Amino acid sequence: MDNLVRILGTDLGRMLAGLIGVIALVSVNALFLIWMERKVAAHMQLRPGPMEVGWHGAIQTIADALKLMGKELITPAEVDRSVYLLAPIVVFLPVLLSFLVIPFSQTLVIRDMNVGVLLILAFAALTVLAILMAGWASNNKYAVFGSIRSVAQNVAYEIPLLITVMSPILMVGSYRLTDIVAAQEKFWFIVSQPLAFILYITCATAETNRAPFDLPEAESELVAGFHTEYSGMRFGLFFLAEYTNMFIVAALATIFFLGGWRGPVLPGWVWFLLKVYAIIFLIMWFRWTFPRVRFDQLITFAWKILIPLAFANLLLTALVMKLM
Amino acid sequence: MHEPGQEEKTYVLNFGPQHPSTHGVLRVELQMEGEFITKAAPDIGYGHRGHEHMAENRNYQQFLPNMGRVDYLHALAYNQGYCMAVEKLTGLEVPERAEFIRVITAELNRIASHLLWVGAYLLDLGAFTPFLYCFDDRENILDLLDRVTGSRLTYCYYRFGGVPKDIDDEFMAGCRAFITRLRGRFKDYDDLVTKNIIFIKRTRDIGVISKEQCVRYGLTGPMVRGSGIPYDIRKSEPYSVYPRFDFEIPIGERGDIMDRYLVRIREMAQSLRIIEQALDKLPDGPIMAEKVPKRIKPAAGEVYQAVETARGEFGCYIVSEGDIKPYRIKLRVPSFGNLSILPEIAVDTLVADLVAILGSIDVVVPEIDR
Secondary structure (H helix, E strand, O other), rough: HHHHHHHHHHHHHHHHHHHHHHHHHHHHHHHHHHHHHHHHHHHOOOOOOOOOOHHHOHHHHHHHHHHHHOOOOOOOOOOOHHHHHHHHHHHHHHHHHHHOOOOOOOOOOOOOOOOOOHHHHHHHHHHHHHHHHHHOOOOOOHHHHHHHHHHHHHHHHEEEEEEEHHHHHHHOOOOOHHHHHHOOOOOOOOHOOOOHHHHHHHHHHHHOOOOOOOOOHHHHHOOOOOHOOHHHHHHHHHHHHHHHHHHHHHHHHHHHHHHOOOOOOOOOHHHHHHHHHHHHHHHHHHOOOOOOOOOOHHHHHHHHHHHHHHHHHHHHHHHHHHHH | OOOOOOOOOEEEEEEEEOOOOOOOOOEEEEEEEEOEEEEEEEEOOOOOHHHHHHHHHOOHHHHHHHHHHOOOOOOOHHHHHHHHHHHHHHOOOOOOOHHHHHHHHHHHHHHHHHHHHHHHHHHHOOHHHHHHHHHHHHHHHHHHHHHHHHOOOOOOOOOOOOOOOOHHHHHHHHHHHHHHHHHHHHHHHHHHHOHHHHHHHHHHHOOOOHHHHHHOOOOOOOOHOOOOOOHHHHOOOOOHHHHHOOOOOOOOOOHHHHHHHHHHHHHHHHHHHHHHHOOOOOOOOOOOOOOOOOOOOOEEEEEEEEEOOOOEEEEEEEEEEOOOOOEEEEOHHHHHHEEEEEEEHHOOOEEEHHHHHHHHHOOHHHOOOO
């Protein structure tokens, strides 16, 4: 027992425990989110959703995952084999790494780095690379379309996203996520930064390729976009990454605007998860309510509306901070 | 095409026949430059079943079930068109009550078709939820029609000289309940869809068709009415008992996708009006003409009968040589004419617009292929 504590106490031990914890969290979270999405969608659409497997279909996703694992992994002819096989892994790894710095509660954080925000945003940018790899290697015009759109979209929306989160950072004066939460002791930043919150949610929806900004995989236009040619668990990894990405952007929203783990009575991590899933519910709500925007409208929206607004918000914040 | 040494700037994108937005086995060959379309050529015929040829090899009654399968979404209009053509040819008089029942059921079917269109069209635009709302409403119609016709999709209900089964009080009560229900739902559709900013951005001034183009391509149905021409067979060449009802022909102003959407929504409201009046005025009497011959054997001659389906003008042209089989039946289908304008209006649009335009044409591919 003493040995175990000593091992866990070392840096390496912490990393190992963290990794196992993260992988478990990612899997359980994806299983839960897919079920949640199906239930949210169903109830918005006047139907009950999955009901057969488990309580209200609670373990339906596990059945689906098992089916997916049993599927044949098809590699179409004339794909760029190495890139094609690498893409699902590349899309998944940065997602895992982002969990390193997310503080689930005051103490529950794997590595409390002073560049936390930058690390997450840098890794989030890697997702684009994976999508580009997948689309390009698939040797399919629809897949290429999907990945080209994805790159343009992510580049366009990363800029307002970064500028938007700069405003709270300016108020705190630290990139460390725990500091940002600590600074929200008196009030949540959503009160002082309502515009930034709206901008952030908009950009985050686009960043995670969710409807109404789900153009890289716009079903009615591009069949399945960049993952058209992927089957079985390879497709499953893209799916898993998408839902985990959703968790990460929602976690960032919680940390920046909703006071992170802060809340009465319940332990910190419960509050944190509650807020995260509330944000995810909001994003799901968008998906099942809005039609899809057109590609040029999407890009125009980012460059002509979101970026100027984000800059204006940043300047205003800077001015107010200076005067105070 | 491109010559050696010249850089290739365009490429071909096969849109279909296996694609979520072609609503059946339609293939559009797209010449693309980036995401812009420089040329669109529809390729039809994947679902050809030879209905017209079948007609030449069976007698008049045996061809009747085929009519539910040409346009499976507005099958009763096809039933009506074919039955009326044969009745014209043989001089059969249809009792008044049967005509009223035909109008009620055909209009219900029209609403079902439009509801499906609204749902499927918004699905094309990426909104999933309205689809299920529309299907929820449509389910009511299917239940009602199931009661009298015995089937839910490929109806074969009308007979030469009338209808085989009378409608009962329960059906009429169901109809009235449905009218009240759908009228209440229009406001929901308006709030959720018509006023949605993304929807407006996707449909306003996209796929504009001018009046001149409408005439040149022989468009019919909501396509032509969306462009501001009030052409509806029910008014312009009245048939059945339609002249006895008070209803309007909704038309659009700009001829864009939005107008075609609004025309269809308003048409549903007008169909409700027709059904309501028909239920009120429904006369008593027989539902089948007396002395309908067992073997339909019309004298030699030819006849054309047009009816308004949910997609436009369906015309049934029969040539008889005095045999128990028709010599030739030509089906004039609205979707064929309506699709023919696609190459002209799809040029210089984005793929996303092509999906929106193709959806707004409301093609039923088996109808085109026949």
